[in-house]
Amino acid sequence: MAKSIATEFTKGLxxxxxxxxxxxxxxxxxxVTTSMKNGIGMGLATTFVLLCSNILVSLLRKVIPPKVRxxxxxxxxxxxxxxxxxxxxxxAYELFMSLGVFIPLxxxxxxxxxxxEAFASKNGVALSAADGLGMGIGFTVSLGLLGAVRELIGxxxxxGDVFGFLPYHLPSIFGAxxxxxxxxxxxxxxxxxxxxxxxxxxxxxSK
Amino acid sequence: MGxxxxxxxxxxxxxxxxxxxxxxxxxxxxxxIENQVMTLVKGPAIRQILAKADNDPVEDRFKxxxxxxxxxxxxxxxxSSPDTVVLESAASGYGDIIGMVVAINMSDETLRGIAVxxxxxxxxxxxMAKDNPRFAAQFAGKSITRPFQVTTDGGEIxxxxxxxxxxxxxxxxxxxxxxxxxxxxxxxxxxxxxxxK
Numbered sequence: 001m002a003k004s005i006a007t008e009f010t011k012g013l014x015x016x017x018x019x020x021x022x023x024x025x026x027x028x029x030x031x032v033t034t035s036m037k038n039g040i041g042m043g044l045a046t047t048f049v050l051l052c053s054n055i056l057v058s059l060l061r062k063v064i065p066p067k068v069r070x071x072x073x074x075x076x077x078x079x080x081x082x083x084x085x086x087x088x089x090x091x092a093y094e095l096f097m098s099l100g101v102f103i104p105l106x107x108x109x110x111x112x113x114x115x116x117e118a119f120a121s122k123n124g125v126a127l128s129a130a131d132g133l134g135m136g137i138g139f140t141v142s143l144g145l146l147g148a149v150r151e152l153i154g155x156x157x158x159x160g161d162v163f164g165f166l167p168y169h170l171p172s173i174f175g176a177x178x179x180x181x182x183x184x185x186x187x188x189x190x191x192x193x194x195x196x197x198x199x200x201x202x203x204x205x206s207k
Numbered sequence: 208m209g210x211x212x213x214x215x216x217x218x219x220x221x222x223x224x225x226x227x228x229x230x231x232x233x234x235x236x237x238x239x240i241e242n243q244v245m246t247l248v249k250g251p252a253i254r255q256i257l258a259k260a261d262n263d264p265v266e267d268r269f270k271x272x273x274x275x276x277x278x279x280x281x282x283x284x285x286x287s288s289p290d291t292v293v294l295e296s297a298a299s300g301y302g303d304i305i306g307m308v309v310a311i312n313m314s315d316e317t318l319r320g321i322a323v324x325x326x327x328x329x330x331x332x333x334x335m336a337k338d339n340p341r342f343a344a345q346f347a348g349k350s351i352t353r354p355f356q357v358t359t360d361g362g363e364i365x366x367x368x369x370x371x372x373x374x375x376x377x378x379x380x381x382x383x384x385x386x387x388x389x390x391x392x393x394x395x396x397x398x399x400x401x402x403x404k
Contacts, residue, residue, distance in 0.1 A: 071218060082232075083232060093240070
């Protein structure tokens with residue numbers, strides 16, 4: 001096989017970065033990116049599920065009968081999603097509350113099932129782990145970026161932390177005269193921000 | 208046939224492993240989650256409905272034995288007399304179990320206030336039970352001698368529009384709390400006597 005771990009890992013970072021290039025899994029992308037903190041939290045939760053489910057699906061790919069593979073994938077994915085939900089509720093309850101219903105919805109995130117079906121069920125463990133981790137990091141960065149853009153325009157600054165660590169605080173970078181555009185943190189703002197970011201990304205030709 | 212059996216076996220084994228490990232995880236995380244809910248959800252809710260109390264009701268709490276179960280009781284001190292108890296209650300709503308706290312004024316047997324703490328109701332409709340303070344405010348000051356019902360059932364609580372099931376569930380939860388209170392009243396009084404000195 002010509003596939004190498006490095007290329008599988010890096011394709012998720014730029015060439016096939018999930019929400020932008022694949023335009024998959026948009027539900028949480030649009031729903032939770034009202035702030036950078038939520039975006040990153042959601043991204044990390046999805047990364048964990050993606051990595052674990054990819055590894056397990058790849059390990060079990062010879063055992064799972066093809067006819068019930070989707071059901072098996074969903075069991076595996078759902079298990080890890082509940083793990084994330086419980087752990088987040090125990091250790092990062094505020095994030096858990098602000099992400100709300102979107103955590104259980106990771107189960108039906110197209111990226112997770114898509115990678116299990118399209119990649120992990122056909123490739124070895126190391127490649128699948130690299131794929132899952134790459135896609136997850138790409139997803140996290142995208143959500144963080146989208147969240148940051150919306151938070152900046154919507155509130156004028158950035159503040160928060162990542163799972164209680166790495167606090168950041170950046171009050172009003174546009175100066176005191178800036179009027180926060182509340183539209184950006186509301187649902188339609190998500191579409192506009194996503195469209196503009198997609199537009200910017202397409203200016204840079206992909207290899 | 209062989210394939211059929213394999214499918215069943217694989218799915219069953221996967222489900223068993225998944226269920227087993229999740230219940231183990233639940234066991235370890237449960238006390239931590241309870242703690243988080245106490246400090247971040249129930250605590251603020253209780254402090255809000257007992258905002259005028261002289262003490263911190265979350266500090267002054269004790270556990271009471273109710274049959275098999277143990278219940279948390281929070282005590283509010285008003286005008287230097289500990290006359291208010293807050294009980295936790297839950298009832299099944301539209302999405303999942305709705306958790307709430309119910310503050311009962313023991314001296315005149317009225318409700319001092321209620322608050323919904325945890326829920327998974329529809330955002331914008333059922334979630335208003337928690338987010339719209341006017342809904343919970345309807346309960347405050349009412350006597351606990353009559354069970355609470357929504358107006359469509361002949362009671363006096365106006366249901367949230369589009370969320371009758373949620374509103375009924377909150378009424379049920381409050382009624383349950385009152386029932387618990389009536390059942391445990393002697394024990395509660397005894398416990399509070401100890402605080403009076």
